[in-house]
Amino acid sequence: MIEIRFHGRGGQGGVVASELLAQAAFLDGKIPxxxxxxxxxxxGAPVTAYSRIDDRPIALRTSITAxxxxxxxxxxxxxxxxxxxxxxxxxxxxxxxTHAPETLxxxxxxxxxxxDATHIALAHGxxxxxxxxxxxxxxxxLARATEVVSLEALSRAVEQFVPARPEENRLAARDGxxxxxTVDGTAGPSVPLPTSPRVAGxxxxxxxxxxxxxxxxxxxAWRTFTxxxxxxRCTKCNFCWKFCPxxxxxxxxxxxxxxxxxxxxxxxxxxxxCPPKTIEMVAEV
Amino acid sequence: xxxxxIPAQELMYPGHAACPGCGPALAMRLLLKGLGPRTLVSIPAxxxxxxxTPYPTTALRVGVLDNAIEATGASISGMRAAADAxxxxxxxxVGFAGDGGTADIGLQALSGMLERRTNAIxxxxxxxxxxxxxxxxxxxxxxxxxxxTTPVSPSLRGKPEPKKDIMGIVLAHRPxxxxxxxxxxxxxxxxxxxxxxxxxxxRFFHVFTPCPPGWRFDSAETIALGRLATDSGVFPxxxxxxxxxxxxRKTGQLKPVSDYLSAQGRFRHLTPDDxxxxxxxxxxxxxxxxxxxxxxxxxxx
Numbered sequence: 001m002i003e004i005r006f007h008g009r010g011g012q013g014g015v016v017a018s019e020l021l022a023q024a025a026f027l028d029g030k031i032p033x034x035x036x037x038x039x040x041x042x043x044g045a046p047v048t049a050y051s052r053i054d055d056r057p058i059a060l061r062t063s064i065t066a067x068x069x070x071x072x073x074x075x076x077x078x079x080x081x082x083x084x085x086x087x088x089x090x091x092x093x094x095x096x097x098t099h100a101p102e103t104l105x106x107x108x109x110x111x112x113x114x115x116d117a118t119h120i121a122l123a124h125g126x127x128x129x130x131x132x133x134x135x136x137x138x139x140x141x142l143a144r145a146t147e148v149v150s151l152e153a154l155s156r157a158v159e160q161f162v163p164a165r166p167e168e169n170r171l172a173a174r175d176g177x178x179x180x181x182t183v184d185g186t187a188g189p190s191v192p193l194p195t196s197p198r199v200a201g202x203x204x205x206x207x208x209x210x211x212x213x214x215x216x217x218x219x220x221a222w223r224t225f226t227x228x229x230x231x232x233r234c235t236k237c238n239f240c241w242k243f244c245p246x247x248x249x250x251x252x253x254x255x256x257x258x259x260x261x262x263x264x265x266x267x268x269x270x271x272x273x274c275p276p277k278t279i280e281m282v283a284e285v
Numbered sequence: 286x287x288x289x290x291i292p293a294q295e296l297m298y299p300g301h302a303a304c305p306g307c308g309p310a311l312a313m314r315l316l317l318k319g320l321g322p323r324t325l326v327s328i329p330a331x332x333x334x335x336x337x338t339p340y341p342t343t344a345l346r347v348g349v350l351d352n353a354i355e356a357t358g359a360s361i362s363g364m365r366a367a368a369d370a371x372x373x374x375x376x377x378x379v380g381f382a383g384d385g386g387t388a389d390i391g392l393q394a395l396s397g398m399l400e401r402r403t404n405a406i407x408x409x410x411x412x413x414x415x416x417x418x419x420x421x422x423x424x425x426x427x428x429x430x431x432x433x434t435t436p437v438s439p440s441l442r443g444k445p446e447p448k449k450d451i452m453g454i455v456l457a458h459r460p461x462x463x464x465x466x467x468x469x470x471x472x473x474x475x476x477x478x479x480x481x482x483x484x485x486x487x488r489f490f491h492v493f494t495p496c497p498p499g500w501r502f503d504s505a506e507t508i509a510l511g512r513l514a515t516d517s518g519v520f521p522x523x524x525x526x527x528x529x530x531x532x533x534r535k536t537g538q539l540k541p542v543s544d545y546l547s548a549q550g551r552f553r554h555l556t557p558d559d560x561x562x563x564x565x566x567x568x569x570x571x572x573x574x575x576x577x578x579x580x581x582x583x584x585x586x
Contacts, residue, residue, distance in 0.1 A: 245311040272505040
């Protein structure tokens with residue numbers, strides 16, 4: 001049995017990716033399983049999904065804590081989520097990134113693979129620059145790097161089960177298959193474990209259930225675009241502060257707006273509402 | 286720094302779990318600015334349950350009671366009774382529920398709370414569908430809107446029924462105060478909140494809260510879309526106190542509803558005839574509102 005864990009963002013197609021992979025495995029004659037982790041399901045928020053593939057019926061119904069393969073649909077998650085937790089020695093880390101696989105941090109003995117799925121998705125018109133839908137390109141790369149499914153079965157699964165733009169998605173899967181690069185697990189940088197925003201809860205108290213401030217949860221990981229304020233043209237009108245749904249803007253000592261980037265989700269309201277247009281949304285790299 | 290036009294205090298913490306560009310998140314932030322720290326909020330199952338309380342955290346600097354989706358009205362009647370029994374003075378009791386939990390599932394509890402004349406504020410934040418569970422239509426979903434349960438198909442073109450008139454239902458109970466609020470107009474929003482805060486008796490806010498994923502528009506456009514909703518007459522801003530209706534924003538000439546509809550993916554399938562039908566309804570409702578502003582309606586108790 002092979003266990004695969006997907007890390008993506010809400011809206012990016014991570015859950016659909018795990019389902020499509022299962023459909024493709026089924027078309028290959030295997031017995032698959034696929035399910036998402038039910039957490040905070042929000043556009044942009046980190047989401048996790050799982051797939052199992054075997055030749056025999058799978059009795060296991062638990063989430064996957066020690067996967068053979070980890071697939072990361074958004075490179076920004078490498079800095080904020082502990083994506084390689086439990087990844088088995090001899091396993092594979094596949095990341096959608098513009099960087100070379102040699103630069104990816106993974107535990108010793110783990111193969112690393114990189115594919116520029118964002119570029120492939122946008123080239124085929126899948127999603128927007130703000131939220132590219134990279135799942136099919138990543139699955140193509142996964143098919144090549146792991147051989148858990150054939151490209152033929154994946155293409156058929158895409159044609160049968162992807163509701164919108166099946167042809168573009170099939171081509172994206174093919175380009176992901178052709179574009180992935182894999183290196184072995186001998187010479188990688190060591191893994192810097194990010195300081196997890198996850199909160200370890202105390203056992204159930206007798207008093208209030210939730211007494212800790214949500215300020216300890218940093219939502220910066222949701223962001224794909226970052227606001228940059230050009231203060232030379234700022235008129236201190238406070239519109240950015242007034243309309244921020246995340247309370248992510250405060251004022252400095254002389255009254256200029258100051259971003260609390262650890263909380264900004266990059267919605268772009270401040271840039272859209274700024275009367276003198278001094279705020280620019282810049283793509284995260 | 287320019288003078289702030291709304292209170293500086295922040296009683297909603299960042300780090301909450303709302304989507305980028307969330308209208309309901311901004312509505313909560315503005316509401317608590319106006320109400321202040323002596324506030325207790327009851328939240329039923331809705332987006333805000335998930336936004337506020339990933340265990341063990343809370344996004345609100347005020348007390349929160351987490352309750353069942355049908356129970357908001359009953360819960361705030363109980364909270365007021367408890368506050369009175371404990372001798373708690375000068376405390377705002379607030380129910381904060383979505384459109385599904387208010388206009389559909391929680392309607393009897395809302396009616397009961399209004400009829401009992403509970404001294405509390407009930408807020409319905411209206412994102413016009415069951416968004417937390419994945420964009421299922423509610424009684425507050427407007428005619429023609431796509432949702433996952435009113436899909437666009439050969440046999441159906443979005444929701445076939447019109448939006449439920451929650452303000453009409455509430456006003457039939459003759460509350461102390463009822464108003465429509467829109468976070469795109471923070472000063473009007475805050476003035477109504479601070480005014481209602483100092484009144485006694487049942488008070489109701491119908492708050493317009495755009496939902497980028499559910500309505501299919503870019504998260505940066507939340508404020509602009511809210512502005513269009515009011516200035517096209519789709520969501521007029523008004524308040525009713527002691528039976529008197531007063532429109533709080535008039536721009537002379539309404540913008541065409543097509544400006545509002547075409548900005549959202551959920552209305553993309555509408556034909557020119559559909560748009561004309563919506564325009565006729567909006568114009569008729571606006572003119573009725575203008576007429577009602579001129580006459581004294583049934584007085585409050």
